[in-house]
Amino acid sequence: MNRDTLTQDILKELLHYNPDTGVFTWRRRDRRWFATKRAHSVWNARYAGRKAGTTKGPYVQLILVGVRCYGHQAAYLYAHGYVPDEILHDNQDGRFNAISNLKAGTRAENLKNMKGRKGTASGVTGVSRMRGKWQVCVMVNGRRVRGGTFATIAQAKIAAKALYQKHGFHPNHGNFEEHKNVQI
Numbered sequence: 001m002n003r004d005t006l007t008q009d010i011l012k013e014l015l016h017y018n019p020d021t022g023v024f025t026w027r028r029r030d031r032r033w034f035a036t037k038r039a040h041s042v043w044n045a046r047y048a049g050r051k052a053g054t055t056k057g058p059y060v061q062l063i064l065v066g067v068r069c070y071g072h073q074a075a076y077l078y079a080h081g082y083v084p085d086e087i088l089h090d091n092q093d094g095r096f097n098a099i100s101n102l103k104a105g106t107r108a109e110n111l112k113n114m115k116g117r118k119g120t121a122s123g124v125t126g127v128s129r130m131r132g133k134w135q136v137c138v139m140v141n142g143r144r145v146r147g148g149t150f151a152t153i154a155q156a157k158i159a160a161k162a163l164y165q166k167h168g169f170h171p172n173h174g175n176f177e178e179h180k181n182v183q184i
């Protein structure tokens with residue numbers, strides 16, 4: 001996103017943002033945004049009042065004044081007047097851009113808030129199969145932290161979750177659906 005081209009004022013003139021749902025809708029545009037009167041009439045008849053953006057991939061994408069941006073960037077700019085380097089989705093859903101779900105953070109914090117990778121043998125980030133046993137090894141600030149080797153996958157998942165909590169990962173990090181109620 002080009003931070004110089006798209007401002008909060010321009011964004012608010014072109015879009016309406018619902019901070020509770022995170023949905024953007026197109027506002028009626030002033031004639032000055034168009035080269036011809038016909039283009040102005042056609043655009044407003046077709047788009048004004050409709051939902052803005054596309055949801056290809058994990059994020060909502062918008063194109064405004066020739067600038068492609070993500071919905072979470074636009075929501076943050078709309079609400080706070082600037083776009084931080086990293087924006088965290090608290091619930092890990094990149095398409096849910098309610099302002100209560102977004103917060104400014106660092107790259108390291110964003111990495112600690114990621115969903116687990118699909119297609120792993122264990123289904124949990126940091127748990128892998130090694131010589132017939134389950135091994136726990138997580139990355140913390142660019143270095144490997146080992147959490148032990150376990151006979152069962154359930155034990156390894158509990159150990160991985162405890163290790164993530166110890167190092168300040170978001171509670172949603174990884175895939176721990178089966179162990180949400182486990183006390184650590």
